[in-house]
Amino acid sequence: MRPLFALAAFVAGALSVSVEDCPGYTASNIVDADSTLTADLTLSSDACNIYGTDLPGLKLLVEYQTDTRLHVKIYDAGLDVYQVQEHILPRPSNQNVSSSVAALQFSLIEEPFSFSITRSGSGEVLFNTNSSQLVFESQFVHLRTQLPKDPNIYGLGEHSDSFRLPTEKYQRTFWNSESPFIPRHSNLYGTHPIYLDHRGASGSHGVFLLNANGMDINIDQTDSGDQFLEYNIIGGVLDFYFLAGPSPSDVSRQYAEVVGLPAMMSYWTFGFHQCKYGYWDVNYAAEVVANYSTANIPLETLWGDIDYMNLRQVFTTDPERFPLHKMRELVDTLHSRGQRYVMMLDPGIHRADNYSTFTRGEEKGVFLKADDGSDYRGVQWAGEVVWPDWIAPNTQDWWTNEISLFFDPETGIDIDGAWNDMNEASNFCPNITCDPALVARLGNNPPQPTNPPRNNTGRPIPGFPDDFQPEPSTQPGNLRSRQTTGGQMKGLPDRDLFNPKYRINNHKGELSDSTLYANITNADGTYQYDTHNLYGLTMITTTRNSLLSRRPNKRPFVLTRSSFAGAGSRAAHWFGDNNSTWSDYRVSIAQLLGFAGVHQVPMAGSDVCGFNGVADERMCARWTLLGAFMPFFRNHADISAPPQEFYLWDLVARAARKAIDARYRLLDYAYTGMYRASTTGEPLAYPVFFLYPEDEETFGIDTQFFYGDAILVSPVTEDYAESVTYYLPDDIFYDFWTLETVRGKGETVTRDNVGWTDIPVHIRGGTVVPLRTESANTTTALREKNFQIVVAPGLDGKAKGSLYLDDGDSLDVGDAKSDISFTWDGTTLKADGTFGYSTDVVVESVMVLGDEEPVTRNGSWPLDGPFEVTFQS
Ligand SMILES: *[C@@H]1O[C@H](CO)[C@@H](O)[C@H](O)[C@H]1NC(C)=O
Ligand SMILES: *[C@@H]1O[C@H](CO)[C@@H](O)[C@H](O)[C@H]1NC(C)=O
Ligand SMILES: *[C@@H]1O[C@H](CO)[C@@H](O)[C@H](O)[C@H]1NC(C)=O
Ligand SMILES: *[C@@H]1O[C@H](CO)[C@@H](O)[C@H](O)[C@H]1NC(C)=O
Ligand SMILES: *[C@@H]1O[C@H](CO)[C@@H](O)[C@H](O)[C@H]1NC(C)=O
Numbered sequence: 095m096r097p098l099f100a101l102a103a104f105v106a107g108a109l110s111v112s113v114e115d116c117p118g119y120t121a122s123n124i125v126d127a128d129s130t131l132t133a134d135l136t137l138s139s140d141a142c143n144i145y146g147t148d149l150p151g152l153k154l155l156v157e158y159q160t161d162t163r164l165h166v167k168i169y170d171a172g173l174d175v176y177q178v179q180e181h182i183l184p185r186p187s188n189q190n191v192s193s194s195v196a197a198l199q200f201s202l203i204e205e206p207f208s209f210s211i212t213r214s215g216s217g218e219v220l221f222n223t224n225s226s227q228l229v230f231e232s233q234f235v236h237l238r239t240q241l242p243k244d245p246n247i248y249g250l251g252e253h254s255d256s257f258r259l260p261t262e263k264y265q266r267t268f269w270n271s272e273s274p275f276i277p278r279h280s281n282l283y284g285t286h287p288i289y290l291d292h293r294g295a296s297g298s299h300g301v302f303l304l305n306a307n308g309m310d311i312n313i314d315q316t317d318s319g320d321q322f323l324e325y326n327i328i329g330g331v332l333d334f335y336f337l338a339g340p341s342p343s344d345v346s347r348q349y350a351e352v353v354g355l356p357a358m359m360s361y362w363t364f365g366f367h368q369c370k371y372g373y374w375d376v377n378y379a380a381e382v383v384a385n386y387s388t389a390n391i392p393l394e395t396l397w398g399d400i401d402y403m404n405l406r407q408v409f410t411t412d413p414e415r416f417p418l419h420k421m422r423e424l425v426d427t428l429h430s431r432g433q434r435y436v437m438m439l440d441p442g443i444h445r446a447d448n449y450s451t452f453t454r455g456e457e458k459g460v461f462l463k464a465d466d467g468s469d470y471r472g473v474q475w476a477g478e479v480v481w482p483d484w485i486a487p488n489t490q491d492w493w494t495n496e497i498s499l500f501f502d503p504e505t506g507i508d509i510d511g512a513w514n515d516m517n518e519a520s521n522f523c524p525n526i527t528c529d530p531a532l533v534a535r536l537g538n539n540p541p542q543p544t545n546p547p548r549n550n551t552g553r554p555i556p557g558f559p560d561d562f563q564p565e566p567s568t569q570p571g572n573l574r575s576r577q578t579t580g581g582q583m584k585g586l587p588d589r590d591l592f593n594p595k596y597r598i599n600n601h602k603g604e605l606s607d608s609t610l611y612a613n614i615t616n617a618d619g620t621y622q623y624d625t626h627n628l629y630g631l632t633m634i635t636t637t638r639n640s641l642l643s644r645r646p647n648k649r650p651f652v653l654t655r656s657s658f659a660g661a662g663s664r665a666a667h668w669f670g671d672n673n674s675t676w677s678d679y680r681v682s683i684a685q686l687l688g689f690a691g692v693h694q695v696p697m698a699g700s701d702v703c704g705f706n707g708v709a710d711e712r713m714c715a716r717w718t719l720l721g722a723f724m725p726f727f728r729n730h731a732d733i734s735a736p737p738q739e740f741y742l743w744d745l746v747a748r749a750a751r752k753a754i755d756a757r758y759r760l761l762d763y764a765y766t767g768m769y770r771a772s773t774t775g776e777p778l779a780y781p782v783f784f785l786y787p788e789d790e791e792t793f794g795i796d797t798q799f800f801y802g803d804a805i806l807v808s809p810v811t812e813d814y815a816e817s818v819t820y821y822l823p824d825d826i827f828y829d830f831w832t833l834e835t836v837r838g839k840g841e842t843v844t845r846d847n848v849g850w851t852d853i854p855v856h857i858r859g860g861t862v863v864p865l866r867t868e869s870a871n872t873t874t875a876l877r878e879k880n881f882q883i884v885v886a887p888g889l890d891g892k893a894k895g896s897l898y899l900d901d902g903d904s905l906d907v908g909d910a911k912s913d914i915s916f917t918w919d920g921t922t923l924k925a926d927g928t929f930g931y932s933t934d935v936v937v938e939s940v941m942v943l944g945d946e947e948p949v950t951r952n953g954s955w956p957l958d959g960p961f962e963v964t965f966q967s
């Protein structure tokens with residue numbers, strides 16, 4: 095949602111910094127063992143100190159971690175420079191493979207030090223840093239790699255630009271920020287320093303830089319036309335994971351090995367969700383639910399935005415507009431109808447002595463502290479607020495306690511999931527001159543009395559020794575043993591935390607503007623300067639743990655606005671506060687491809703019909719049809735926007751009925767994709783080139799995508815258009831709606847007269863798609879429907895697919911799951927695999943598509959063991 099103040103501060107940063115005067119480093123003491131290489135790097139001559147102080151001594155560590163993953167780390171010998179805490183992002187285990195069997199090779203030049211990564215066999219250079227000196231200063235780290243001409247680079251989100259990134263004068267800035275209207279070419283809510291470099295027939299690889307500090311990544315060309323990508327970072331170490339691919343999906347899977355497999359989502363989360371900021375009372379909210387039913391549009395989940403809160407305090411309800419007993423009634427009713435309820439939890443905690451969430455947090459010492467030991471204060475919805483320090487020792491217990499009290503099924507609100515917003519973190523204080531009490535007065539809350547200052551030494555926490563530290567990592571890294579003798583990797587002292595000399599291109603202005611001040615320390619002694627981009631990740635980790643503790647065997651559902659690498663293993667993501675424009679409708683596809691294809695956050699989608707602005711009927715109809723083919727499907731609008739529930743327009747209602755009908759019939763197909771994603775890292779939504787990696791025409795496509803590996807979605811993209819031109823690769827396809835065969839020719843196709851309730855969708859030949867025979871008004875009811883198996887033979891006449899079944903909600907389903915594979919050899923459909931999930935639902939028909947009319951065989955094949963269905967030709 096939107097902040098009270100819109101800041102227009104935008105300062106263009108220099109696209110490329112001059113580092114030519116810097117001396118670079120010289121490598122020595124090179125120890126080249128079979129699966130590791132280490133070296134010392136020393137500053138080659140006098141420091142240049144362009145944006146800080148050059149560090150004289152660095153270490154290089156190279157590990158051949160797996161056949162396909164090479165880890166390269168350059169860090170300070172003193173181990174003082176901040177490194178992302180292992181408990182926040184656990185590192186993958188190192189399998190110590192021999193370099194002789196690895197798909198990637200590391201080599202270095204000693205003086206001036208540079209390194210390159212090549213593909214074994216072909217020797218193709220994937221990464222080479224020799225065109226620019228390595229600069230490693232107290233507040234500036236610089237590294238540049240060459241790229242081929244016209245490279246196909248994807249990822250580096252969160253952004254609202256094209257999926258394939260521009261190659262000239264393009265900059266990605268990472269500094270998580272509240273970003274209403276999702277401005278183009280700007281830092282948005284999340285940080286994912288991973289890019290996928292696709293080189294057609296020679297393959298794809300990935301480069302992940304595990305660094306959470308503010309940075310600018312420049313993609314540009316030198317005056318002589320050499321293409322490069324460079325990192326300009328205001329802190330942290332160079333911690334690279336090179337992923338060999340060679341297929342694009344291989345890169346996705348290998349990235350998941352580093353940052354974690356996506357969390358498995360419950361079946362119901364694929365239902366249709368409705369939300370709006372501005373459902374001003376519980377009756378209004380209930381009426382929305384009722385109106386969906388009356389309109390015969392299936393609504394799975396109602397969402398509660400901050401409206402429900404008393405004085406905008408989390409874990410409270412407004413006694414008049416959302417009295418607890420009415421809320422309980424609402425949720426009971428929803429549950430009895432097979433529907434769900436999700437509520438918002440913001441991190442800004444109202445600083446009020448009569449607010450028990452705050453006072454309990456105070457007692458446990460969970461809030462971020464100012465330098466005098468008092469709570470660090472700022473402004474959020476409730477007025478003057480404090481923010482949890484998610485890594486302080488008691489914060490998890492405090493948050494879990496608040497969640498279990500407020501969401502107690504017996505006495506509180508029995509939610510089905512939690513929504514974490516404003517967690518960049520957003521602060522309505524515009525800058526460091528802010529007096530929170532004064533600014534808060536603009537809101538509806540009086541300033542609260544200040545707390546007595548506390549002893550700041552060692553941040554004392556009641557009941558704990560002064561030097562108490564957060565849980566040590568469960569997966570010790572390579573540096574762990576050195577920690578006792580070396581530094582603590584918590585950040586160099588004596589830095590300018592407000593105005594580092596290298597100024598990243600943060601569209602909000604300075605580092606501390608509209609967020610937590612960069613000089614605030616966390617409980618473990620690290621600074622917000624270094625950990626800013628991790629605030630959202632640590633919040634959703636804590637929320638997920640709390641939900642798990644509340645319902646230990648149910649999959650927690652957390653939706654987050656802010657994210658960092660690895661967020662998909664903990665939460666779903668929506669693309670924030672977009673606008674009701676055709677442009678934001680279109681860009682939602684590029685955003686989905688970034689999150690589902692590259693960033694490993696598969697449960698993703700936009701605010702359908704747009705959050706800000708005024709949703710237009712025809713635009714909303716198109717967006718509804720598009721949103722129904724994205725993993726996360728929610729209509730959501732701002733309080734300042736007019737209502738945009740699907741039932742409000744006849745056209746949109748018809749589009750919604752049709753879209754949801756298709757979505758629900760395909761729900762098990764998508765759920766199977768989700769299972770695959772959560773167990774292997776295979777994407778749940780694919781860029782077209784992932785499936786046609788050698789077809790250059792597909793590399794730039796970001797207005798079409800595959801929902802799962804079989805369903806190609808090609809929406810109308812132009813404003814108010816009734817025709818669309820889309821690309822069909824050289825392959826066989828079948829129209830999803832008419833089942834007609836469509837021979838793709840590796841050309842664009844123009845389709846005219848696309849009605850306002852229509853969206854072009856194709857089934858890719860070579861696939862078997864399980865559908866429910868009919869839709870239902872809830873996903874619970876849907877699970878009772880039988881299956882129809884649709885066989886879409888490929889050019890070779892063959893096809894394959896799969897169907898995953900379980901109870902839809904348990905965290906650990908044990909053996910109670912079925913993973914059924916389907917193969918079609920031209921005459922027989924074979925179903926094989928595991929059949930541990932017991933169900934009365936059967937396969938009721940098998941339909942084979944082809945040049946003639948589809949051929950259907952009806953029957954009743956139980957899903958308790960292998961079966962075959964033969965078609966005579
Ligand atoms: C790899 O080597 C490291 C350090 O030598 C060791 O701690 C780790 O256990 C090894 N891992 C495997 C899988 O052998
Ligand atoms: C960097 O390395 C590449 C490939 O090895 C080589 O072609 C190029 O000349 C080198 N550039 C510089 C500036 O040394
Ligand atoms: C629900 O429908 C009724 C009848 O059309 C209408 O008066 C009311 O405004 C609608 N409420 C909401 C919240 O859409
Ligand atoms: C769905 O339909 C069933 C049967 O018609 C009805 O009992 C139930 O209340 C409906 N649920 C919703 C959410 O509309
Ligand atoms: C706390 O105090 C404020 C200011 O006096 C008041 O408006 C609010 O209702 C109180 N809250 C509770 C939960 O008593």
Ligand SMILES: *[C@@H]1O[C@H](CO)[C@@H](O)[C@H](O)[C@H]1NC(C)=O
Pocket residue numbers: 463464465466526611613614615
């Ligand atoms: C952070 O900076 C603010 C504004 O200059 C200052 O008031 C405060 O004392 C500093 N806090 C810490 C923890 O250094």
Ligand SMILES: *[C@@H]1O[C@H](CO)[C@@H](O)[C@H](O)[C@H]1NC(C)=O
Pocket residue numbers: 524525526527528
């Ligand atoms: C800080 O924000 C206030 C309020 O918007 C503004 O008046 C002031 O000029 C800002 N100060 C700086 C240093 O940007």
Ligand SMILES: *[C@@H]1O[C@H](CO)[C@@H](O)[C@H](O)[C@H]1NC(C)=O
Pocket residue numbers: 549550551552560
């Ligand atoms: C602050 O705490 C430290 C460590 O617990 C203690 O040594 C010191 O005396 C305390 N200072 C004050 C002013 O209370």
Ligand SMILES: *[C@@H]1O[C@H](CO)[C@@H](O)[C@H](O)[C@H]1NC(C)=O
Pocket residue numbers: 275673674675706707708709
């Ligand atoms: C947001 O969209 C509305 C139309 O819905 C438009 O009038 C407005 O200009 C847009 N604002 C921005 C900042 O794009």
Ligand SMILES: CC(=O)N[C@H]1CO[C@H](CO)[C@@H](O)[C@@H]1O
Pocket residue numbers: 275276277278675676677678
């Ligand atoms: C804030 C912002 O970036 N808005 C974009 C909205 O969409 C138009 C195109 O329709 C872009 O030009 C704007 O930049």
